[in-house]
Amino acid sequence: MKQEILRILSFNKGNFVSGEEISEKLKVSRTAIWKHINALREDGYIIESQTRLGYRLVKKPDLLLPEEVRLNLNSRIIGSEVKYYSKIDSTNTEAKKLAQMGEKEGTVVIAEEQTGGRGRKGRAWNSPFGMGIWVSVILRPQISPVEAPGLTLVAAVAAAKAVRNVTGLPVKIKWPNDLMLNSKKVGGILTELSAEIEVVNFIVVGIGINVNNESFPEELREIATSLKIEQAGKEKLDRVQLLCELLHRFEEEYFAFITGRQKEILKQWKGLSDTLSSIVRVIGPSSIIEGRAVDLDETGALLVEKEDGSVERIISGDVSL
Ligand code: BTN
Incomplete structure (x- = not known):
């Protein structure tokens, strides 16, 4: 219900929506709506209410609710x-x-x-x-x-x-x-x-x-x-x-x-990627490899071409550029 009320208020953001309109749409009493509005206020929503106009969403909280x-x-x-x-x-x-x-x-x-x-x-x-x-x-x-x-x-x-x-x-x-x-x-x-x-x-x-x-x-x-x-x-x-x-x-x-x-x-x-084609230094679990990052294979491993032309396949490590 809270979700539905929020949906209506958000859709009409900046404008008043009457309690009567909300209660008709959601088929619940105006008292129930008032309770949910207060719950939303407790979550940090700023909702203005005016006697004849109803409710208006003024501000949403900066939360990932x-x-x-x-x-x-x-x-x-x-x-x-x-x-x-x-x-x-x-x-x-x-x-x-x-x-x-x-x-x-x-x-x-x-x-x-x-x-x-x-x-x-x-x-x-x-x-x-x-x-x-x-x-x-x-x-x-x-x-x-x-x-x-x-x-x-x-x-x-x-x-x-x-x-x-x-x-x-x-x-x-x-x-x-x-x-x-x-x-x-x-x-x-x-x-x-x-x-x-x-x-x-x-x-x-x-x-x-x-x-x-x-x-x-x-x-x-x-x-x-x-x-x-x-x-x-x-x-x-x-x-x-x-x-x-x-x-x-x-x-x-x-x-x-x-x-x-x-x-x-x-x-x-x-x-x-900012890694490919750069000269990289990869600190792996057991070794340090330096060379040019030439590609990524289909499993996500990094292919590094070393100075001697050989290509090393790296599955884990920390890269510095
Ligand atoms: C890394 O760069 O080392 C990975 C960081 C991953 C952080 C996220 S935040 C959400 C999720 N929960 C955690 O404890 N870690 C990941």
Whole structure:
């Protein structure tokens, strides 16, 4: 009901809608409507009420509330169920717990703040309240575990396209999963897998994007940035719009992935990459490789041509350009 009232008020944003009109449309009493309006006010919505005119939505809260996400979402599966937390340790950890208990494909876990946000290789992910998009998506593709890294490419392409579409900022992808803006990191992806030898049980893809952060802790200042900092007008961005665009693009790329159109994803990834054709230094688990990043193979591995002309296939590591 709250959702329906919000839909009506949002549709008429800036104009009054009478209590009578809302109660007729939704077939509930005016007292019930008044209660739901108060609940929305408690969520942070500013709703004006005037005796003869009714209700008018003045301002929405700067939160990723599920009602707002549903209102603005264009996708069918990804985001069909939203689990929302004001504060949580990590959306990936929560999504894995839910998936283990049988949560369906497409459910997303969103938090305003993560107290134990996780990055690759056990690193911490800075996730202050209300500043970014900290989201995890539960997937149940019928693929073999070796194909799972392809979903990191799916997420990277979707995130880069979403940011570009909403902000016009030229975000690039640094292999394997960093979103870069003006040589600083603005986002990252953490893909986690639960599988047996031949089958995937579920996959959780976590995406973090620094959206409205104005500053970073000392140790990140040189290497991290946010969309707001990099934007010419330094204006606050609409996180709901960006999240919904991200989930929409994610669904598009995910459908391409599960219907065997990996080549399309790879082509887009290459077009958005800042790694390919650059001279790179890759610090891997057991060695350091230097050379020119010449290509990405169909599994998402990076191909680096060394000075002696030999090509090294790299499946994990940290790239510096
Ligand atoms: C990286 O660049 O190392 C990956 C960062 C991934 C961060 C996101 S934020 C949402 C999700 N929950 C987490 O704990 N991590 C991912």
